[in-house]
Amino acid sequence: MADTHKTHHVKGLQHQFDDMQQQQESATIGMWMFLVQEIMFFGGLFTAYLVYRSRYPMAFAAGSNHLDAFWGGLNTLVLIVSSLTMALTVYYAQKSNRAMQVVMILLTMFFGLVFLGVKVIEYSDKYNHGLIPVTGWNKKTSKQVVALPFETKAEAKETHDSHKEKPYVNPNGDFQWNYGGEDLVMLAKEKGWLTEAEKIGYFDPITKEFDPKRFENKVRIFYWLYFAMTGLHALHMVVGIIIMTWLLWKAWQGSFSAEYYSPVEISGLYWHFVDIVWIFLFPLLYLLGRHFLH
Amino acid sequence: MEKVEVRAEQTKPNYLNNGYSVWSWLFTKDHKRIAIMYLISISVIFLIGGIYAAGIRLELLTPQSDLFETGTYNKVFTHHGIIMVFLFLIPAIPAVLGNFLIPIMIGARDLAFPRINLLSLYIYWLGSAIILWALLQGGVDTGWTFYTPYSTTFSNTYVVATGLGIFINGFSSILTGLNFIVTIHTMRAPGMTWFRLPLFVWAHYATSLVMILGTPVVAITILLVALERIARIGIFDPTIGGDPILFQHLFWFYSHPAVYIMILPSMGVISELISNFSRKRIFGYEFIAFSSIAIAVFGFLVWGHHMFVSGQSIYAGLVFSILTMIVAVPSAIKVFNWTATLYKGQVSYDTPMLYALGFIGLFLIGGLTGLFLGAMGMNVHLTDTYFVVAHFHYVMVGGTVLGYLGGLHYWWPKMTGKLYSEFWGKISAMLVFIGFNLTFFPQFILGYMGMPRRYAAYPPELQVLNIFSTAGASVLGVGLLLPVIYLVHSLVWGKKAPDNPWLLPGLEWRTSSPPPTENFEQTPVVTWEAYDFSDENGLDVEKVKKELATV
Numbered sequence: 039m040a041d042t043h044k045t046h047h048v049k050g051l052q053h054q055f056d057d058m059q060q061q062q063e064s065a066t067i068g069m070w071m072f073l074v075q076e077i078m079f080f081g082g083l084f085t086a087y088l089v090y091r092s093r094y095p096m097a098f099a100a101g102s103n104h105l106d107a108f109w110g111g112l113n114t115l116v117l118i119v120s121s122l123t124m125a126l127t128v129y130y131a132q133k134s135n136r137a138m139q140v141v142m143i144l145l146t147m148f149f150g151l152v153f154l155g156v157k158v159i160e161y162s163d164k165y166n167h168g169l170i171p172v173t174g175w176n177k178k179t180s181k182q183v184v185a186l187p188f189e190t191k192a193e194a195k196e197t198h199d200s201h202k203e204k205p206y207v208n209p210n211g212d213f214q215w216n217y218g219g220e221d222l223v224m225l226a227k228e229k230g231w232l233t234e235a236e237k238i239g240y241f242d243p244i245t246k247e248f249d250p251k252r253f254e255n256k257v258r259i260f261y262w263l264y265f266a267m268t269g270l271h272a273l274h275m276v277v278g279i280i281i282m283t284w285l286l287w288k289a290w291q292g293s294f295s296a297e298y299y300s301p302v303e304i305s306g307l308y309w310h311f312v313d314i315v316w317i318f319l320f321p322l323l324y325l326l327g328r329h330f331l332h
Numbered sequence: 333m334e335k336v337e338v339r340a341e342q343t344k345p346n347y348l349n350n351g352y353s354v355w356s357w358l359f360t361k362d363h364k365r366i367a368i369m370y371l372i373s374i375s376v377i378f379l380i381g382g383i384y385a386a387g388i389r390l391e392l393l394t395p396q397s398d399l400f401e402t403g404t405y406n407k408v409f410t411h412h413g414i415i416m417v418f419l420f421l422i423p424a425i426p427a428v429l430g431n432f433l434i435p436i437m438i439g440a441r442d443l444a445f446p447r448i449n450l451l452s453l454y455i456y457w458l459g460s461a462i463i464l465w466a467l468l469q470g471g472v473d474t475g476w477t478f479y480t481p482y483s484t485t486f487s488n489t490y491v492v493a494t495g496l497g498i499f500i501n502g503f504s505s506i507l508t509g510l511n512f513i514v515t516i517h518t519m520r521a522p523g524m525t526w527f528r529l530p531l532f533v534w535a536h537y538a539t540s541l542v543m544i545l546g547t548p549v550v551a552i553t554i555l556l557v558a559l560e561r562i563a564r565i566g567i568f569d570p571t572i573g574g575d576p577i578l579f580q581h582l583f584w585f586y587s588h589p590a591v592y593i594m595i596l597p598s599m600g601v602i603s604e605l606i607s608n609f610s611r612k613r614i615f616g617y618e619f620i621a622f623s624s625i626a627i628a629v630f631g632f633l634v635w636g637h638h639m640f641v642s643g644q645s646i647y648a649g650l651v652f653s654i655l656t657m658i659v660a661v662p663s664a665i666k667v668f669n670w671t672a673t674l675y676k677g678q679v680s681y682d683t684p685m686l687y688a689l690g691f692i693g694l695f696l697i698g699g700l701t702g703l704f705l706g707a708m709g710m711n712v713h714l715t716d717t718y719f720v721v722a723h724f725h726y727v728m729v730g731g732t733v734l735g736y737l738g739g740l741h742y743w744w745p746k747m748t749g750k751l752y753s754e755f756w757g758k759i760s761a762m763l764v765f766i767g768f769n770l771t772f773f774p775q776f777i778l779g780y781m782g783m784p785r786r787y788a789a790y791p792p793e794l795q796v797l798n799i800f801s802t803a804g805a806s807v808l809g810v811g812l813l814l815p816v817i818y819l820v821h822s823l824v825w826g827k828k829a830p831d832n833p834w835l836l837p838g839l840e841w842r843t844s845s846p847p848p849t850e851n852f853e854q855t856p857v858v859t860w861e862a863y864d865f866s867d868e869n870g871l872d873v874e875k876v877k878k879e880l881a882t883v
Binding site for chain 1: 510
């Protein structure tokens with residue numbers, strides 16, 4: 039039997055394959071299939087987003103308005119650059135250039151970590167403002183003003199005043215929405231933009247008045263989707279960085295060359311996929327409906 | 333020359349005698365050993381699910397709710413559904429027969445990713461363990477469909493733990509599907525073109541597509557239900573703007589195609605059985621192959637027929653109703669082609685063939701009643717009645733389980749190297765067929781008369797038909813227990829199986845029984861078409877006949 043497996047001793051070739059080409063094709067198709075299932079996995083959440091957005095566009099616009107497009111935009115840039123360094127990693131692996139591979143993997147990991155760092159800043163902002171849609175998971179405080187990690191208390195107070203926002207008081211860590219929305223809804227009502235669901239969803243059934251509590255519930259759905267989608271995405275980033283760590287180790291050992299680079303290639307596919315998900319998340323969550331009023 | 337003779341007398345090296353320790357099984361990367369471990373796990377699961385089914389039938393023997401309290405009854409049918417659907421029907425044929433046979437049928441040494449294959453088995457064990465733990469802790473009472481807002485807001489049972497188990501199990505099925513697709517694309521032996529693949533492989537290709545495209549959606553849906561229970565956001569809660577119908581859309585987007593995950597592999601088995609036991613090339617090979625793909629594709633477009641009465645728009649309902657009728661076309665193509673294959677074939681009635689013939693009849697009834705349910709007006713009358721229960725049992729048990737048992741008997745000599753008792757095999761096949769019909773045919777009538785599903789009590793005038801049904805379930809139970817006895821018996825006392833007991837041309841019959849770890853001593857080169865019973869199929873008929881004579 040042994041003579042039928044002459045190829046057994048090729049470096050990196052597993053026993054079930056006849057040659058490296060077959061192995062590489064299998065790995066690539068396998069990763070593409072995995073990405074197809076990832077698309078469907080995120081697809082469920084995107085569907086939920088589309089359903090609720092088309093139902094409550096004003097609440098989603100209000101929620102979206104409070105996300106910081108600067109941090110989101112910065113993260114988009116960071117991820118696009120990391121995609122470049124990832125693509126260069128594959129390039130240098132194909133050129134059997136060990137030193138540049140290691141550099142590029144390190145850069146990719148660095149940008150990945152920057153992305154996650156920015157995400158931490160954004161999440162803590164939501165935590166401080168009572169925007170995490172789970173009771174008890176927000177900052178509990180009976181003080182009037184909460185300063186963000188990057189601003190002084192005076193600056194924070196000024197921000198609140200200039201936006202005519204109510205001060206943050208949240209003894210139980212509830213989700214709360216202090217950033218208005220009535221003007222938005224009233225404008226939309228005037229212009230006849232309200233959807234059927236909104237005509238019922240934002241108003242008190244008896245008095246027919248705008249009901250902030252009901253509006254808040256819909257904004258809460260926006261934040262719930264925001265956290266579910268970006269959280270799942272961030273989880274994929276963490277997995278990506280773990281893969282990169284392994285790849286760094288293998289590249290450092292000089293495992294990859296022009297003959298054998300499929301681990302680099304399929305890790306790259308994964309990394310680009312996670313990027314692309316963000317490319318869709320950013321406009322949907324941060325940009326759409328952002329400037330309804332101004 | 334003498335030396336060769338002596339070697340043939342001894343047991344050849346095969347995947348079973350290649351190491352006997354526990355570790356050699358638990359850390360194996362051999363697809364055949366993994367399939368055997370799946371077979372054992374799935375049989376245990378099937379027994380547990382069957383016990384719950386017995387509980388349901390016993391309760392329904394009498395009109396009053398007397399054996400169980402109504403709350404307990406809710407849990408019993410929920411457990412029956414969850415165990416059978418998620419832990420038995422979905423993995424049964426792909427993970428056992430598909431795992432064992434696909435690499436052999438295409439002439440490969442193993443699946444493309446043996447370690448991922450083993451991982452999927454561990455994931456299956458982990459998910460099943462979590463589900464069984466949750467059931468032992470007190471169980472779930474939501475029905476296997478987990479409809480919101482009952483499952484998210486009101487049910488006070490182990491929904492999160494069970495959901496977690498199903499979520500985890502889903503990845504077992506995704507990884508199996510991924511492995512199959514890649515294997516079928518890249519691992520085919522020289523000469524094994526796409527249209528020389530056995531239809532069993534085509535069916536698994538279609539199944540794998542559904543597994544990869546559908547399972548992640550139910551995974552995320554169940555995750556949403558779990559988060560909803562933990563965090564109480566209200567995404568499915570209508571009182572604060574959430575939408576319970578969205579859950580149903582997401583759930584059925586997977587769970588309807590999941591029906592095809594169950595039935596397509598079974599159809600693949602039946603295509604093998606019908607052609608091989610008629611000793612005739614299957615009629616319309618390409619049509620059967622592409623009808624599998626068509627079922628997989630159309631199967632994704634019909635989920636709304638589960639929601640005709642649950643608040644979906646009537647226009648959406650119309651479209652779903654029409655699409656449901658369309659999905660019947662590829663299924664019917666298969667049935668017609670199978671019967672056309674039988675015509676003028678040399679039909680032999682071995683045990684596997686009895687299962688295959690039973691399948692055709694039962695699937696026909698299951699499929700046609702599916703059309704009744706797909707018609708919107710009829711559906712309003714029949715929704716949530718025993719008619720639905722009877723319909724899907726005709727497809728799931730009459731289809732999937734019969735295909736599974738037929739395939740298991742057919743490949744048993746190859747898998748174990750032992751022959752089972754043909755007499756007892758035929759007896760049990762007939763008991764299953766009779767018992768099954770006696771159990772479920774009365775349920776069509778009960779459903780039409782208006783008996784709802786999921787209730788522990790019913791009006792006394794419906795008792796006679798329910799007694800028939802419970803009696804049939806006992807016969808079915810005996811029919812399903814018999815194979816356990818004579819198959820296990822054959823492992824020890826069975827005659828040694830020849831390599832090719834039925835003189836068939838498929839690649840799996842050209843290696844030894846049981847196959848060696850590498851499947852073939854030399855990579856086969858395929859020069860014949862699928863189901864080629866002519867003299868040019870490269871089979872050494874004299875040698876096979878000589879070996880058959882020694883048994």
